[in-house]
Amino acid sequence: GAVVSQHPSRVICKSGTSVKIECRSLDFQATTMFWYRQFPKQSLMLMATSNEGSKATYEQGVEKDKFLINHASLTLSTLTVTSAHPEDSSFYICSAQITGTRGSSGTQYFGPGTRLTVL
Amino acid sequence: TQLLEQSPQFLSIQEGENLTVYCNSSSVFSSLQWYRQEPGEGPVLLVTVVTGGEVKKLKRLTFQFGDARKDSSLHITAAQPGDTGLYLCAGPQTDSWGKLQFGAGTQVVVTP
Numbered sequence: 001g002a003v004v005s006q007h008p009s010r011v012i013c014k015s016g017t018s019v020k021i022e023c024r025s026l027d028f029q030a031t032t033m034f035w036y037r038q039f040p041k042q043s044l045m046l047m048a049t050s051n052e053g054s055k056a057t058y059e060q061g062v063e064k065d066k067f068l069i070n071h072a073s074l075t076l077s078t079l080t081v082t083s084a085h086p087e088d089s090s091f092y093i094c095s096a097q098i099t100g101t102r103g104s105s106g107t108q109y110f111g112p113g114t115r116l117t118v119l
Numbered sequence: 120t121q122l123l124e125q126s127p128q129f130l131s132i133q134e135g136e137n138l139t140v141y142c143n144s145s146s147v148f149s150s151l152q153w154y155r156q157e158p159g160e161g162p163v164l165l166v167t168v169v170t171g172g173e174v175k176k177l178k179r180l181t182f183q184f185g186d187a188r189k190d191s192s193l194h195i196t197a198a199q200p201g202d203t204g205l206y207l208c209a210g211p212q213t214d215s216w217g218k219l220q221f222g223a224g225t226q227v228v229v230t231p
Contacts, residue, residue: 093161
């Protein structure tokens with residue numbers, strides 16, 4: 001149980017275009033989802049917290065107009081990288097927290113990640 | 120922000136050897152989680168430790184949570200090539216419902 005999927009797994013785009021990444025909880029509902037970015041051989045860096053039906057909360061230094069997050073249902077959150085540039089190339093990972101579990105008991109289940117390459 | 124320090128950053132051992140990874144903080148955590156991540160994939164949860172002094176075993180992996188809930192360790196006995204990966208510890212941030220603070224990670228390489 002507690003499976004999270006991401007689509008696409010890999011995407012290559014041209015500089016200046018926008019890319020949408022989907023994160024789905026397959027067998028549970030997730031009021032809260034998280035988006036992370038990971039550079040090679042480094043740990044995960046939290047970008048934003050996505051809450052179903054409300055605006056996302058962004059971490060300091062993350063541009064909300066560049067990384068648009070939409071959490072329209074209890075099983076789907078999307079991250080859109082707008083006007084992508086080569087420096088946005090990275091591994092993007094989402095995680096989902098089972099609805100009804102929060103705080104210290106809210107285990108996060110991670111998706112398999114999306115490799116974005118901007119040419 | 121409650122910081123988590125992992126050590127060592129990198130471990131390269133031969134198959135059959137034992138290894139220990141440490142996760143330390145000056146702050147108290149209500150729980151700590153350990154993940155393993157393989158290249159090009161998302162982290163996979165190995166265990167959550169909740170009680171100070173708790174020891175959990177998962178086959179050849181032994182996880183310990185410090186009595187004061189400020190530190191944790193992961194010990195692998197008789198490591199195998201399949202244990203190769205990035206090991207991450209993480210703990211929930213205080214007053215930030217659901218947010219996790221991650222350690223920098225320990226890259227473990229087990230060679231046959």
